Amino acid sequence: MAPAKKKQVLKQKTKKKWYPVYAPAVFGNQLIGESHVGAAEQLRGKFINANLAAITNDMKKQNIAVKLRVNKVIEGKGQTEVIGIHLVQGFVKRLVRRGRTKVDDSFTAKTKDGQLTRIKPLILTTTTCVASTASQLRLEARKALAERASKTGFINLVQDILNLTIQKNLKEQLNKIHPIRSVDIRSLSRETVRGQVPEADLEIIPEEETLKEEAATAEETPEEQPEKEEEAAEEPEEDAPTDKDEEKKE
Numbered sequence: 001m002a003p004a005k006k007k008q009v010l011k012q013k014t015k016k017k018w019y020p021v022y023a024p025a026v027f028g029n030q031l032i033g034e035s036h037v038g039a040a041e042q043l044r045g046k047f048i049n050a051n052l053a054a055i056t057n058d059m060k061k062q063n064i065a066v067k068l069r070v071n072k073v074i075e076g077k078g079q080t081e082v083i084g085i086h087l088v089q090g091f092v093k094r095l096v097r098r099g100r101t102k103v104d105d106s107f108t109a110k111t112k113d114g115q116l117t118r119i120k121p122l123i124l125t126t127t128t129c130v131a132s133t134a135s136q137l138r139l140e141a142r143k144a145l146a147e148r149a150s151k152t153g154f155i156n157l158v159q160d161i162l163n164l165t166i167q168k169n170l171k172e173q174l175n176k177i178h179p180i181r182s183v184d185i186r187s188l189s190r191e192t193v194r195g196q197v198p199e200a201d202l203e204i205i206p207e208e209e210t211l212k213e214e215a216a217t218a219e220e221t222p223e224e225q226p227e228k229e230e231e232a233a234e235e236p237e238e239d240a241p242t243d244k245d246e247e248k249k250e
Contacts, residue, residue, distance in 0.1 A: 019043055021070060021078040026155055027055050032068075035078065043070045043078035052085070052162075061162070063091040067189070082158055084118075084189030092122065092186060100181060101125045103134045107142055108191055109149040111157060119145050120187040121170075126179040133178050140177060144170055154190065161185045 018034040021043065032055055035043055047069050053062035065088055068080040096102055103123040110116055121141050129137075148166060149157055160166045171183040 019076055019078060021046075021048065021080060023055050024068070024080050024082055026082060026159060027052075027066075030055060032080075040073050040076040040078075043073050046070045046078070047083070048080065051088075063088050064162070082155065084187065085158060085161065085185075086120075086187040086189070087122075087184060095122070095124060095182065095184070099128060101127075101129045101134055103137050103141075104186065105138050105142055107146070109146040111149050111154045112151060113153040115154040116191040117149060117154060117157070118187070118189045118191050119149070119185065121145060122184045122186040123174065124181045124183075126181045129178050136177055137174055137180075140174060141170060141183075144173060158188065161188060 016036050016038050018036055019040050020031055021033050021035055023030045023032045032048065032050060035046060037043060047067065049065060049067050051062060052064040052066050053059050055066065064085055066085050067083045069083050070078040071081045072079040101124070103125070104120065106118065106120045108116055108118050123137055123141060125137075145166070148160075152160070157166075167183045167185065171180050174180045174183065
């Protein structure tokens with residue numbers, strides 16, 4: 001007998017489309033780009049790294065990069081949230097010069113809205129200083145930034161950094177210890193704890209047509225799934241044949 005011909009299964013490829021992605025409200029909800037995905041829901045969770053000058057059309061902020069994440073999908077449009085901001089690496093290299101002491105740090109602080117945040121300040125002195133003075137500057141800056149974070153939310157903290165409010169106040173405070181040339185926040189980012197997913201990541205708002213279909217399906221099929229699960233649980237599972245049973249049959 002001729003062997004049976006195998007049926008060829010053709011996989012249907014979903015056509016991808018371009019879906020727009022918008023900046024968060026803190027940056028004016030401007031269109032920042034498009035993403036090529038198969039469905040609008042696939043936008044959720046995507047990360048976007050962009051220069052802040054390109055988003056705000058302000059060339060004064062070209063030394064700052066921002067990291068965004070799509071946390072909502074509303075009518076096929078991706079809405080983003082701020083994950084963190086950081087200085088461009090080339091800008092940081094230009095700040096460091098001979099005859100100055102660079103004091104940097106990295107620590108976590110909790111904001112008023114309960115968000116664990118990683119803060120990395122960068123302090124440059126006008127003249128070189130001894131190690132004990134640098135340690136004193138580092139600890140004083142850490143204390144001031146942690147206290148500031150505990151009194152405001154994460155988004156407000158980002159705005160204060162972009163407006164240079166925190167840097168100016170911190171420079172005046174550290175000048176009492178040693179002459180300071182500049183104070184910058186090299187990086188500010190949200191920290192996520194393992195096993196915990198932010199509530200914002202779970203939010204998807206479908207289009208009106210999807211909502212209507214879900215409502216119609218709920219009316220036609222009342223709660224039947226739990227009953228099926230109970231029936232399946234009552235049916236005993238058949239024991240798998242063992243080696244002893246096969247010997248008896250022989």
